[in-house]
Amino acid sequence: MVRPARIRLAGTIGATLLCAAVATEALAQDGAIVLNNQIQMGDVVAGQTLNVVDAEEQVTVSTSARGNSFSGAVENGSITVDSTQEMHGDALATTTMTLGGDTAGRLTATTQAGGNYLAAGAYGADLRVDASQLVTDGEIAANSTITNDSARLLAGATVDTSAIGNTAALGGDGSTVSGVISQGSSATIRSSNLASTQYIPAQAAFSSQAIANAVAVNSDAASNQSLYVRQRSTGDLIEAGTSANAGNAWDLAGRARANANQAVFQNQGGALIAETDQANAARVRATAITTSYDFGAAEAYARAAGNEVSVGNNDVYVEIDNTQFNSGGVDSTATFSGTNGYDVYVGADAVGNSVTGYACSECAGYLTATNVQTNNGSVTASAHTTVAGSARAVITGTNAVGNAATFYVSSPGP
Known part of the structure; x- marks a missing residue:
């Protein structure tokens, strides 16, 4: 009798200043069983400060802080991942930029903070996951700031911040992905992005x-999914805030998105069976502010959601069993202020519980869904638009929903 291989991984994984957290990796085949146990007790901090004048080419910045990270994969065999991750400290990532003179190349900056991260993939194989992720009281925060209002970003910018308590990312190619994922967070989650600039004659987001x-x-490639996901959010606040400001901007966008619990399933072939159980008690808030005295196109968009599930299969069979309970307040606010320009887009969406499921119509798709949603928290969406001089078009919209459920059978496209 040949026993499957066992790989045991245990320890504390962290990141320090200017360093990303180290990932534990496993590449296994033929019935491997990976036992992973990670506990991070202390704080994890990463930070960068830039003071750059007249950069002739690109400016690229990456800052990452994460408590625990694990990745594994299997090809032409099978793997079982039994993983427990606990984050008991803070994870803080900060990027501060002072950009003097003309920045001739494009600015690209990414700031990420995370408690626990699990990634596993299967290629022509079977992947089973039994994963538990826990983030206790503390703070997961990502902050990015452009400090000087004289910054001139001649090639535009892409600046992103992301703070996530627990992340589980699974993938398959011609494979079967199955198992159980349990996530819990009682931490405060914050993501902020502040930009003060003078002139951006290109696209900037x-x-x-x-x-x-x-x-x-x-x-994809005729894969199957069968998963149970349980998510609990009990922290005080989950907040995303963006403030994008320029004296003169050709195409400027400020966007913010905050979610307590989010589960997304996407399959290109075979069956997709998803059972989801989400509950949120935290306040969820998203705020997007965009300002520009002179502007070409300007956008401010904010979305806040208590619980959110999306299940989509471009093949025949979809089965969904969804339960969602939200008792935390959900707020989204989008604001634009400018004087003279062309097109303005302002939007704010807020939802307590949301589920979407779909199957392929051209494949004679079959979808069955059981859905229970309860929302006890307030849900508010608001938009504020001010154009002091003139504009060509102003398009605004707000949408606040307690419980939203959408199920349909559709074409997979050309």
Whole structure:
């Protein structure tokens, strides 16, 4: 009798100043069983300060702080991942930029903070996951700041901040992905992005994202999924805030997104069976502010959600069993202020509980869904738009929903 290989991993994993957290990796085949146990007790901190004048080419910045990280994969075999991750300290990532004179190349800056991260993939194989992730009282925070209002970003910018308590990312290619994922967060989650600039004659997008618990499963090439996901968010606050400001901007966007619990399943072939159980008691808030005295196109968009599930299969069979309970307040606010320009887009969406499921219509798709949603918290969406001089078009919208459920059978496209 040949026993499957066992790989045991245990320890404390962290990051220090200017360093990303080290990932534990496992590449296994033929019935391997990976036993992973990670506990981070102290704080994890990463930070960068830039003071750059007249950069002739690109400026690229990356800052990452994460408590525990694990990744594994299997090819032409099978793997079982039994993983426990606990984060008991703070995870803080900060990027501060002073950009003097003309920045001729494009600015690209990414700032990420996370408690626990699990990634596993299967290629022509079977992947089973039994994962538990826990973030206790503390703070997961990502902050990015452009400090000087004289910054001139001649090639535009892409600046993103992301703070996520627990992340589980699974993938398959011609494979079967199955198992159980349990996530819990009682931490405060904050993501902020502040930009003060003078002149941006190109496309510039500034975004922030804050999520307590996130699960993403993607598979293609005739794969199958069968997963149970349980998520609990009990912290005080989950907040994403973006403030994008310029004296003169040609195409400027400020976006913010905050979620307590998020689960996304996407499959290209075979069956997709998803059972989800989400509960949130934290306040969820998203704020997007965009200002420009002179502007070409300007956008401010904010979205806040207590619990969110998306299940989509471009093949025949989809089965969804969804339960969601939200008792935390959900607020989204989008604001634009400018004087003279062309097109303005302002939008704010807020939802207590949301589920979407779909299957392929051209494949004679079959979808069955059981859905229970309860929202006890307030849900508020607001937009504020001010144009002091003139504009060509102003398009605004707000949408606040307690419980939203959408199920449909659709075409997979051309």
